Amino acid sequence: MPKVTIDGHEIEVPKGTTILQAARMIGPEVAPPAMCYYSKLKTSGGYCRTCIVKVTKGSAQNPNPMPKPVASCRTEVMDGMEVANFTSPDLLEARKGVVEFLLINHPLDCPICDQAGECDLQNLGYEHGAAKTRYDFERRTFEKIDIGNKVQLHMTRCILCYRCVKTADQLCSNRVHGVLNRGDVSEISTYIQNAIDNEWSGNVIDVCPVGALTDKTFRFKSRVWFTKPVDAHRDCKTCAGKARIWFKGEEVLRVTGRKDQWGEVQDWICNDCRFEKKKVSDWTIEGPSHIDRHSVIAQNHYELQNLKLDVGRQLNKLAGEAEKNNTNTSTKKATAKK
């Protein structure tokens, strides 16, 4: 199994693992951001260039560095490879450039965008972008097209990650939308008015990293941080029925897939679950969803289970340390081992 070192952390991974996957295995402290890569969609990634990293050593066999930054989501690790991500100031500057490119034609209409609060581009801009824009030209706009009564397409916000096209290709038969035109006037479209309508089509909302594809049934209902996500399931003939339902008071405002640590849905859900099951009685509630504590959605959000776990962990740790102290083992060593 090849060994790779990313920002000084060494890890052994199965052959064929990409740098990005290896970095995710190590943890968020080294994982590059990704706007177009989606592990559940084949051939995704490589377009947005936010996950670029510097390969400072190609492999044990060929130790030369790679001449250009590479897209970590599409580059497989080699044995002995060394990668710099957050430890390379040049690379961070290059990534800042990519973020700027993604933002120059983005409308920055976050105050009226339903995605705000759970938007990958917002997070990316916050973590890797510049505070001020240098772009002083009119931003690109598109003519609005209607793609049906469930999904709202807002092309001006699109960053052309191709995820929704790949979702349609890989999840549904008879894709009706795609990328039309080329260059900076490329757009997601159906060309002639055509509703995107099949039982899985709602998943394009979940994979969209920005507010280009949003849920029409949730449109302008609430800011996401005023709603409370709860994991729930139901018996569904089409999908696994494992979803996340978003409450405001007693009311279910929307249903989405459950997203993992990297913002990817764990199970695709069908349109019936997503758009039609908006009563509490439709669902069996499991408990509050885990929300990253840095997320704006975490405000006023309690996860009792996790809270208990956390407290439990703390107690265990204290107990463990007390025990170790008793057997004259230094606390320092124990922490280092961890």
Added chain:
Amino acid sequence: MEKEVKFSDETLALVHKIMKRYPEGKHKSAIIPILHLAQMEFDGWLSPETMDYVASILRIQPIEVYEVASFYSMFNLKPVGKCLVEVCRTGPCWLLGAEDLVRHIEKKLNIKDGETTADGMFTLKTVECLASCGTAPMMQIGETYHENLTCDKVDQVLNEYRQKGERVTHWDKKHIKAQQ
């Protein structure tokens, strides 16, 4: 009445011949040549109906045809005049006066870049380098390159096309018989 979108027998035979040039099951490869033939046969542009027809021939989803047709600059997704005047606007031609040429044609035909004359005869389109930089400035009408142009020469060429009054396309109809 809308014309039915269907290739002539001769063209359809060529379409099938072209599709056989690619391995079994890879006939989608033929999409670009077929779109050229479609422009030849259906008034120099690709209507949604024409593209749907091409999709049916290739047995692919219509969106796959729209995606391809909208990517390549030679495919016109809006109606064009009988004679599409494509003037090169890139570096070397531009250094040698392509700009004046475009300005001259605009004035003469009373249209702007991308527009069609009222009589439907000419559409002016500025295009990127046509690999004719040594004979700059130049323009393409149908499959013909008109090179080393001056304003006078342009007048002469346009008059010839106007007199003929026929539709000219990139894939010239005269080649259909030849390739059977």
Added chain:
Amino acid sequence: MGKQLLLDNIHAPGIATLGVYREFGGYKALEKALKMKPEELVDEVKKSGLRGRGGAGFPTGMKWGFLAKPEGVPRHLVCNADESEPGTFKDRYLMERKPHLLIEGMIIGSFALGARTSYIYIRGEMMYVYHILEQAIQDAYDAGLLGENIMGSGYSLDLHVHPGGGAYICGEETALIESLEGKRGNPRIKPPFPAVSGVWNRPTVVNNVETIAAVVPIVNMGGEEYAKIGVGKSTGTKLISACGHINKPGVYEIDLGLPVEEFLYSDNYCGGIRNGNKLKAVVAGGSSVPILPAELFLKTAKGEPRLMSYESLADGGFATGTMLGSGGFIVMDDTASVVKNLWNFTRFYHHESCGQCSPCREGTGWMEKVLYRILDGHGKKEDVDLLWDIQSKIDGKTICPLGDAAAWPVASAIRHFRSEFEEYIKNPGSIKDVKHYYRLHNEKEPAY
């Protein structure tokens, strides 16, 4: 004049026909090649030192050597005839006049690589050349030079021409492959390289027209003999398409290593600058390569005379050198404006960006807008630095080399002609009128 290995007899009446081409010794190389082993042919090409003539200059023999040969999987040779680099028109000239030279090269190359079906991907705009090639291929089939059992050798090959639809990006080999598969011309992410997984996921070699044509004289004269022409690692002859402000624009075949001064001023070649004007700058290898001012073009930074070779033109790196590229030789005299020309090129790249990856999609348009603003008399003091920063953030960050190709002209123009930018910004009156025709169709007039 240097040796004419590709352009020999180019003006002979009827050389485009099979009969006349054979009268002048055509298909002799094929006859010879079919008696050799495929590996021997690859070796000959390796010995010749031939380097890709499309722009990158990668050794052809090595590229052929990399081709994967898994059992039972067909492989393909694809000719890149999507000549669209501004300033380059050598392939069109060659195919139009001597189509059989390319076909002969394709058959030899396919035989060497073990390909049974090969394709020539030609720009859709050159539709008339497409038909010339179709005719020539038909004639070759009729004469038993294509199809089953070529010249009784037992080797069989099908050769087809495939027209493109109008996209500069399809000159990039993986975009070309996508386009050949009937898709949008979006470049693929490498690896895998085409040699392992190319068209229809089969091992594929993509070579430029001139590269494939050069295989014919290499087989005729032997690789070692071919390698004696030229200088150092720049072996053989090269087609240069010269244009711009010169007296004799056209396609010339030169021995690599010819002094640039001779090429530019000799009556055998460009014949000097038009109207007796002074040379201002040269873009030596197609619009993508760095522009050089006259003094750095004629002599390297070390003061040595520059030669028409891969190494000499690149001498000094991008700081003071450029590249041989595709051989699109664009000359500007002292009436030309470097900034205006740069804007034109940048608009070109903006128009031709496929839109797949963000730095190129967004950055090319941004640079074009800033340049337009400068030419429109609204340039800002910080615009030159802004342009420099944008290009540096595109260069090397994209999937394919189009991003680099868009960045290099901007970088080199600023590097060598910064004062011209600054003058335009400080004193807009010094800019002659800029016409609005060339705005891209989707753009509104700018509001400053």
